[in-house]
Amino acid sequence: MSSQPSTSSLPPLPTPARFEFPYAEPYDIQVELMRTVFRALEDGKIAIVESPTGTGKSLTLLTATLTWLRDHEERADKEVEESLRTKLQAEDPDDPPWVIEHALKASLDTHRAAQSERLARLAAVRNKERQQRLASATGAFRSRQSKKVKVESSESNVEEEKDEEFLPEDNEVNGGEGEYLSVEVRALMARYDAMLPKTTQVEEKEEDLPKIYFASRTHTQLRQLTSELLKTTFVPSSSDTPDSEGDTHGISTVPLGSRKQLCINDKVRALARNGGDERMNEACLDMQKSNKARCEFLPKSEDVAMLDARDAVLAEVRDIEDIVQMGRKCGVCPYYSTRRAVKQAQLVTLPYNLLLQKNAREALDIDLKGQVVVIDEAHNLIDTILSIHSTTLTHHHLTSAISQLQQYLSRFKTRLKPIHTLWIRQTLSVLTGLSKVCLSFSTATPSSSNSSQNKSRAEMMDVNTFMARAGGSTDQVNLMNLVRYLKESKLARKVSGFTEKVEEDSKKRNKGERSDVRTRHAAIAAFHLVESFLLSLTDAKDDGRVILSEEGGKLELRYILLNPAERFREVVEQVRSVVLAGGTMEPINDFLRQLFPFVTPSRIITLSCSHVIPKSNLLTQVVSCGPRKIELEFKYSNRSDDSLLAELGSVILSTVGLVPDGIVVFLPSYSFLDKIKHTWTSVLPKLAERKHVFYEPQTSGEVETVLRDYSLAISTVTDQKPPGIGDKRKGALLFAVVGGKLSEGINFSDKLGRCVIMVGLPFANIASVELSERMKYVSGLPGAGPDASKELYENLCMRAVNQSIGRAIRHANDYACILLVDKRYASQRIRRKLPKWIREDVQVPPDWAGVARGLAGFFREKREREGVVSVP
Template sequence: MEPSDHQFHHPYVPYTIQLEFMQKLYQCIEEGNVGIFESPTGTGKSLSLICAALTWLRDDEKRSLFGDADGGVVLDWLEQAERKAQRRQLLDIRKETEDKLKTIRDRNVKKQELQYPAKKAKLDDQIREQDLVLDDYDSDQERNSSASGDASLSSSTLALLERLQPAKSTNGKDPGESRTRIIFCSRTHSQLSQFVNELKRISLPSAASDTGDEETIKHIPLGSRRNLCINPKVARLSSTTAINERCLDLQKPGVSQDHKCEFLPSKVSSGDTERVDAFGDNAIAQIQDIEDIAALGKRMKLCPYYASRSAIPSTEVLTLPYPLLLQRSAREALGVEVKDTVIIIDEAHNLVSAIADTLSVSMPLSHFELALKQLLGYCHKFKNKLKGKNRVYIAQIIKMLRSCISRLQQAQTDKLVETSLLANELIAGPGIDQIQPHKLVNYIQESKLIYKVEAYGDLLDQQAQSQLPAITKGTSKEMQPKGVLAEFQSMLLALMNPASEGRFFINRNDREVVLKYTLLDPQAHFEHIVREARAVILAGGTMSPMSDWSEQLFTYLEAERLKTYSFGHIIDRGNVLVQPLSRGPSGVGFDFIYSKRKSEKMIFELGDVVEKLSCTVPDGMIVFFPSYDYLALVTSLWNVQTGKESCFTRISALKQVFQESKEVNVDDLLRGYSNAIGSGKGALMLAVVGGKLSEGINFSDKLGRAILCVGLPYPNIQSAEWKAKVEYIKRIRYEKSKQGGLSENECKSSAETAGREYADNITMRAVNQSIGRAIRHKQDYAAIYLVDRRYDTARIQAKLPAWLRESVRPGPAPWDAVKEDCAQFFRGKRM
């Protein structure tokens, strides 16, 4: 199938590289492939993704409506007539829907409010003690559901979701069910809001019309209860798990009508059915973001978390953040099907770590101790009402908590910095081997234990506040962490994973020991999405190095189905200078490997480079360091007076200096930096690769005329966690090589190479993210200095994005040449 519009309905005249991007993406979707798309920030990547994907979607729908849907098979006249009648009926339904949505848009333009009577509020503001008692729990039967919050839905919830589905058409098939959909994901709701703003720019002809009439793009943003709950008495709860469980608790059979959530529609009310249908229509009548959907729910006094599902069958585009796609339980709770969809993941350079983060969990010793304290307090209060299985399972949870606490206390006494351990080393003691973690997880989920224990703690806080003298009420006390039992539930889930997929670690933070489960195999949790979807697109500004994707996420894919593309920048090559720096002005070499980076001579030489470049580089300059600790070491030495004045004083005389730290407020820091540049003096920002300023921050134009990247930010290769990850990577490569018929020595050599490649790729992806902060649009320009001898090697330069590799100056370059190139680059480039 060829695109119906050679410019893919782009709202502007697209650049050549944008056209190439859209052509390749359209082809990738049509062929049902997995595509890795690298396109630098500032090249209109989001619009290109939207235009190509939606053009394909409408073309595919037109093909299914009017094309050769029968594959060339000649049908008899009766079957042909039936097919035409069905198509006509479907087109009539689509037109009726479009007319209805246009009426809603016209009403919204006139600012007319929806006229639906509000329900009378029912839920008491106070927590009631009798609501906190656990129901009898007598079932040991396994359930075909996950136990992570939304996965196990009550029968009343399932009935509600069934009722919220839109009415079927006369032929028994929902008119939207035949539609292929696009699921668009990014890391955060704020990034998705930017996508929604771009989506509003697009106009597309209707697939159901030959006249070129436009048809609105039908889009719905989806979120969790945390994002969409409009019941203030539920939304204010301390943790996501507590919100989920309280919501489900209010829907249970037997809960009196006076204590059900006022925003959930009644199953028997025709008026509520009308409101649900109206909500779905209003949700897709215009392109809206998650805040708009929540506001619509508030205006209609209707739960947007559940009611938004009524719009899904009619939508073309769903937007949701990473975790809601990556967790099967979350998708099922939202009613999202990935089968035969087109999945687009933006900012996908984070995908592997996002999968690992979503399914990894850490919990400090103090949280284990607090969870035990909360559970014991609850048991003491309700001990006479805990019977049967409740008593048995709570006793098992207490036993497992105590086992974890004992192991962590031992590590704290032994002053262990870091160690890895197996699950059976963590959970040990009399009777522990008889505990079945999957049954405990099901019990915690089904009994709503977390909500009831946390709510009992909130009740105690309310009572304590009510007894305080009026003058002290509302005064703050030290806040205890919330959601500790939910953390423990996640740890129990990790215990159920195969040992080959992840590993437990005990390490120490600034104050105490922490138990952490780290997922090592992200592929196992993404493969089912790839296999079910029609096509999967991973897009980002810095997807290089590309080799990681086939090694870590797609080893099972046929080579011809995995496509990788790296597109150039829209800027002229003359607008970017990339200079590796192996030596400084005095000839001191730059070798920032861990064992040498504390060299005072090298650090002062670095200061000399920054000072001399500050004389030539106009406006803003950013220096990225490999870690916060190293940045602190460098600045402490620069502040040492070595002559008439310190290095830091000399630099500050040229540019006002700002420094990133873990504690600093980013908005305040950037505001001061921007104001200093605006004043005409210029500014220098000292930042950290992988820190707050290295990703998602725009240093365009005067904010980033030069970027220096000091050293290579390799992870701590001595940490137990890093060693486990590298060993996993090496094992995967070894097994693949073995299957390929290589000898034992060749397999081992290939595995070692894979370990080194992985370390290089992780490091350079972080570097690429940092140095990509400066070039943000076609007219932008910046100089990039890579300060370390290793940047002069072909191995490292090969891992730069293609558009930057083209501009790398040959090295090693003498300082006089570096200085002259810098002056020449900025000469005449004032904006």
């Protein structure tokens, strides 16, 4: 609440003795996690917590954070009440207690008026929905009729009006050319503006409630979070009886998503299919400013329909699909109604990119000051930050943007204000300079080692060196001001819109020609990509690099971020507390060094939970050699060794005879997968005799089909056919790739993953220019030890390993074995980077016979205890 006392003045909250967990007896690790997170939020700390998948991590996080939020708000209310009582007693010491209490109640009613009004609105929405449910009607919004505005224009001025929309926008803040005028003139204009009568009222700023921002990687993960939230006692609940007074307010929550997920305007959605997401965003923004073609689903911000939509979003816990359905029924834009609801929400769920990008936060009017941020599935947070702040620009896109801008300037030069003409020419100058750098790199004589026809070359430099090479008039251009101009003038949107119109006109003139959607989309997107690249250059400190590369005749410019800490610092320094959570957060040292080097160690709490399964339900073994006693070490240099591949084949052949149901084999790369397909001419048929064999597909569209067939092969063989009758194959074998489509977000629970085999250590290509520079940068950070770069290299590998092997155990009654097939897993240095719940009981048998005995004994014990071990 805006009038609440500051956090520092509030009395401390004790850790609850018992949390309102939706199940009667939470596991010990769940209690430990809830206490750790609660203390982190209360004490304003950063918590890095690891809780294996299958231990109810999301539900536990929600219970802990929402318990703290509820207690925090109650504490603040009590503190306000006590402060008012003390103040009233001090003002009139002789007043009897009943007078003080009467005055106190009146003051509190005034103080809580906004809150009471908000809760009453939401209760009214819930009551209306109860009535609709009883009447067998669905929907939550107030129905309204949308009238489409017909625009009549004479043919003589239609073309002129259409062209107007492509002119650059003036700087609204500074009155168009204001920022380019002298200080004296601007001061005079400001004094003149101050003398004018005020005809508009300043809108009262909406109260920003204390809240939890809960981010995850994908929309699917956020939808699962919503289903977990519905299990808790924090959701609004009420009877379906219209006259019921049992309504409880609960937590107001809102899910945020992109226009692609939330837009209900079919015409705008069609643009996403034909012109990409950027074109969809452009069309939406253009329609907001057009009085003639304004989107029929977008009322003004304070329109009753929009406020009703906001309240409907907040009244119940809904996921994005629910809100889209509601929006279609009432005719109010779900994208803007969810944005409108953020201020009054107490729990906001959103994907990574909306939280981690400053521009996205500003667009959504997200103020993180004093709030709590929880990032789930945070194991890939570092890579995500690096990725969203890195940009790629091909030379083809660059030349397309130059051509578009030249065409644009030629078309509008007589109608542009002088200041716009000046900035557009400067933009052209910069882009031409960048193109010259690319061409110079391409025509440079390659070294003898790279002199093949399909040459592959790369060169890295810092931003200053890169801009110096661009040379020419770029030296006279302030890149910060140029990017600010591009942003304020919306030039990328104007140029792209104009380009699209030219393409459409050309298509109409040549009716016989078919339009290439991909080519057209690339042409429209070109200037946006250029703008993003220039923005990256201005955002660069000493932690960014530019890579020039050429492969197969394709020239590319890439800006890469090397240090995620500075970008994440913008979040950390604003919020009250940050919680990073994941199923496999090891090695945690990476987070401490790369995300929080500016944070004092005392502010960071770490917790690595054990699993909820009994230790007897997991067997992890290092396989250092195979049945023929050949050492197994799958370094990149010997992955093509025929004897090593043959030994691996023997290991898997032996394993399939010992393990029932499903086995997943993770390989270090797609090329390694292709290698065994071509090499195992005798091994694969033998495997196929024992289990159905499947391979990870190269395209995402085939993943569901492969998983369905893999699951069906296991359930059909194990559940329906008596052993020894018909198909002799028992279960299935799936070959997957570390870091591929099946190594994250896919659950191989129960029979789908009785054994996970990790082959080798999937180290990244150390010859990569980008990785080499990142390792060099990390080793030069303050406090970095002599092994900092090696540690980074190993940690990248082990994080991928941990994600893959964590696919097997997915719930409390599950059981599986893990085989780490490479002798390097026997070293303490590597094993200590495994998740705690795995590394505590890793076995290192001396030979394959020991591994085989372990596997046989593990599954024999499970068969004998079949009536005791509950396996769904």
